[in-house]
Amino acid sequence: MRARAGSRAGVRVAAGRFPWLLAAPAVLGLAFLVAPLLGLLLRAPWSTFGTRLLMPEVREALVLSLVTATAATAVSLLLGVPLAWLLARTELPGRRVVRALVTVPLVIPPVVGGVALLMVLGRRGVLGQYAYDWFGYSLPFTTAAVVVAQVFVAMPFLVVSVEGALRAADRRYEDAAATLGATRGMIFRRVTLPMVAPGVAAGAVLCWARALGEFGATITFAGNFPGRTQTMPLAVYLAMQESPESAVVLSLVLLAVSLAILIGLRGHWSGAP
Amino acid sequence: MRDLPRILRRAAGSAALGLLLGAAACAEVDGSATGAEGSDPRTLTVFAAASLTDTFEELAERFEADHPGTEVEFNFAGSSELAGQITEGAPADVFASADTRTMALVVDAGAAEGEPRVFARNSLEIAVPPDNPAGITGLADLAGEDVRVALCAEEVPCGAATRTVLEESGVDVEPATWEPDVRAALTRVRLGEVDAALVYRTDVIAAGDDVTGIDFEEAAAAVNDYPVVDLADAPQPDLAAEWVELVRSGTGGGVLEAAGFDVAAPE
Amino acid sequence: MTARPGGGAEPREEAEVPGGGGAPASAALAAHLVVRRGGFVLDVRLRAAAGEVLALLGPNGAGKSTALRALAGLTAMADGQIVVDGRDLTTTPTERRPIGMVFQDYLLFEHMSALENVAFGPRARGVPKAEARARAAELLERVGLAAHARRRPRALSGGQAQRVALARALAVRPRLLLLDEPLAALDAHTRADVRSRLRRDLADFDGAAVIVTHDPLDAMVLADRVTVIEDGAVVQEGPPTEVARRPRTDYVARLVGLNLYRGTARGAVVEVAEAAARIEVAEPRSGEVFAAFPPRAVALFREPPVGTLRNVWRLRIDGIEPFGDHVRVHLADPDSGFALSADVTPAGLADLAPAVGAAVWAGVKATEVRCYPVG
Secondary structure, X not given: OHHHHHHHHHHHHHHOOOOHHXXXXXXXXXXXXXXXXXXHHHHOOHHXXXXXXXXXXXXXXXXXXXXXXXXXXXXXXXXXHHHHHHHHHOOOOOHHHHHHHHHHHHHOOHHHHHHHHHHHHOOOOOOHHHHHHHHOOOOOOOHHHHHHHHHHHHHHHHHHHXXXXXXXXXXXXXXXXXXXXXXXXXXXXXXXXXHOHHHHHHHHHHHHHHXXXXXXXXXXXXXXXXXXXXXXXXXXXXXXXXXXXXXXXXHHHHHHHHHHHHHHHHHHHHHOO | OXXXXXXXXXXXXXXXXXXXXXXXXXXXXHHHHHOOOOOOOEEEEEXXXXXXXXXXXXXHHHXXXXXXXXXXXXXXXXXXXXXXXXHOOOOOOEXXXXXXXXXXXXXXXXXXXXXXXXXXXXXEEEEEOOOOOOOOOOHHHHHOOOXXXXXXXXXXXXXXHHHHHHHHHOOOOXXXXXXXXXXXXXXXXXXXXXXXXXXXXXXXXXXXXXXXEEOOHHHHHOEEEEEEEEEOOOOOHHHHHHHHHHXXXXXXXXXXXXXXXXXXXXX | OOOOOOOOOOOOOOOOOOOOOOOOOOEXXXXXXXXXXXXEEEEEEEEEEOOOEEEEEOOOOOOHHHHHHHHHOOOOOOEEEEEEOOEEOOOOOHHHOOEEEEOOOOOOOOOOOHHHHHHHHHHHOOOOHHHHHXXXXXXXXXXXXXXXXXXXXXXXXXXXXXXXXXXXXXXXXXXEEEEEOOOOOOOHHHHHHHHHHHXXXXXXXXXXXXXXXXXXXXXXXXXXXXXXXEOOEEEEEEOHHHHHHOOOOHHHHHHHOOEEEEEXXXXXXXXXXXXXXXXXXXXXXXEEEEEEEOHHHOEEEOOOXXXXXXXXXXXXXXXXXXXXXXXXXXXXXXXXXXXXXXXXXXXXXXXXXXXXXXXXXXXXXXXXXXXXXXX
């Protein structure tokens, strides 16, 4: 008996080192993030959920959101990864200023970002006026404008994440590739990129999520037209004006779909060899 | 000395309401501590439709001049958003809505003290850039192939009016965008992104020289009534009643008229 | 420095003092490396003939890895010249130098299989994919890892990873092979084994090889010649046994000071090649081996020791010199040519009351003798 009691005490000592100091604020933090979500679930008009869900506008907005967010992520990858490389790996003068500029879209309200985009790419914008005068093309109010707005607000997340990954990456692997005869371009493609792939993936997910939730810059720059520029957040905002219940339904749909996709991707990655 | 906190308060949106009230409370404490005029400073809180921003601020100056030690605090936002806040228990003295429908929500919730009174009317106008590039002269021109138009989304009051007007007139307009509020639609015109927008006359006047307003007959089909009411849970019920009086007075009517409103005939 | 009996020493070519630029055509590597970084200055001259293995030995921060990186073109040189096989590479970018490099942690690309790692170099140098893979497969076969070709580096043991790294460096058919602490990442267990395999592989390599190490034993076993670098400068150069036995600086004496012998093992006995002497070791071996023991493992006696000491020699004191807090005694047998060094405390030396020329007994436990196959 005594021996058993002793061993039990030993176990308790080992397990009793639970880090309460960290766990308490962690649980509080989680509750803080989840509580509003629970609120949405509790107040959702479940009796009419089905009929509201089946409205064609909902499907339209959802598809548009998914397509544009994905396109915005692709564009961000194409432009953002090289930008991150430039920031992390070169000694360009004024690199600090460039880095600060990259984070500007994180700081300014997206609505202002949308106005800024209009000033540059709008029909009378600094650049946009030429596109309109010469080719009769105008970007605002098109689906492409939605993507542009999303890229503007979401790309910094990718750049920051990838730059961090590049800084953390062991550059000696690049040295090794150089001694094997690889040129800079080949090193970037075949060694650096695969090495920072987790950072790129994390950045792309953040970027995609941010683009999916984008509202301010989109409505300002691309306007609101169902099927063309009305993404889910715009649909939610407008539904809010008339019937908060519909807004809750739309939000839950957006939430469910994005969570399903993110969890699916996570499973796919960790399942990969 | 008074200007700074006032500007701050007015700049703050409805989202910052909580903070704002906190700041007001602090200001109150400061006021009584210095005891500038020996009387307690009082704050009148007015929830008003965004389209009333300019006129109500002007009226607030007069109100404050007539009631020393009183400050008027505003929460300007979309009418339905405000109605939601009021029915959820936000502390407000007066509610001025841009349509009777949202006012009805507040009345039905039992949040109104008196009877809502219509104090102004607003109607739609076509807003075009000063150079009017698409050569718009009337509502029918908005249906033109190459005319780019911004309309209010149907979910918001100006959108409802727009819909009524278009339905009554039978003009089929395919807009470039359905804007979430009237000011956004107007901004499109100001930036030259669209050739025309259907907005309220008051907004056209507020925009000054940046846009030109074009009246059209069919606008008569949708005239917006602006009702005002003092609220049941008003912290300052007497000030609330006085504010309602002011906006319905000749002084209020003059200010509203100058801004483009039709002033309702006294009932 | 005290005089040392030369008799019986392996007649190795005396190392040239690292000389001026005009390297003879026979030198596969002739380099003068000057690197400045902050207050640190590296200024060394290195030479190696084709097929020769040069070890750079030195304490941490001496600049040996910097020298290797300079040879690879990974660190910019302030001055100097690098000539490999008569070709001036001083300004050639890394990716165009005819070099192969094995890094300290091997730095195998984690997202590629062993085969892809080895094929990377040939691919980078324009060899068609199929051919590059064939060449890689052949190299892996040669290093005995054909069965592991499809594995990711994570799935390889330390020794296997080292061999893949070597195969990867050799796959580009370099003229200069650079190895940065190739054994440092291995545990003592696999180290001896990997070391002897590496020695065989290096013997097969026909270009010049430079190996950086802080372990004197690695240098002794793997290299034909040793260059000791301290504080950015060469302090000693020569064949391993020479450097080991005639250290010129404190550092060399302390770290490199090893009694090192080459000989033939028959069971637990090693017949020393250069002298008529036998060394008993703990573990039975056979064939060509190195036998080594540190000077501090040697005990000196006035009378023949009684007890379990397996190695006991009667030797004459050749010289005595202080090294830090101890005294190094150089001993030799003028007849057989067998020589060794012993480190004793000053007090121990006083007990012995020795004098140069006096004869004493030297003893070493068999378990203190490390024994490594030559190849």
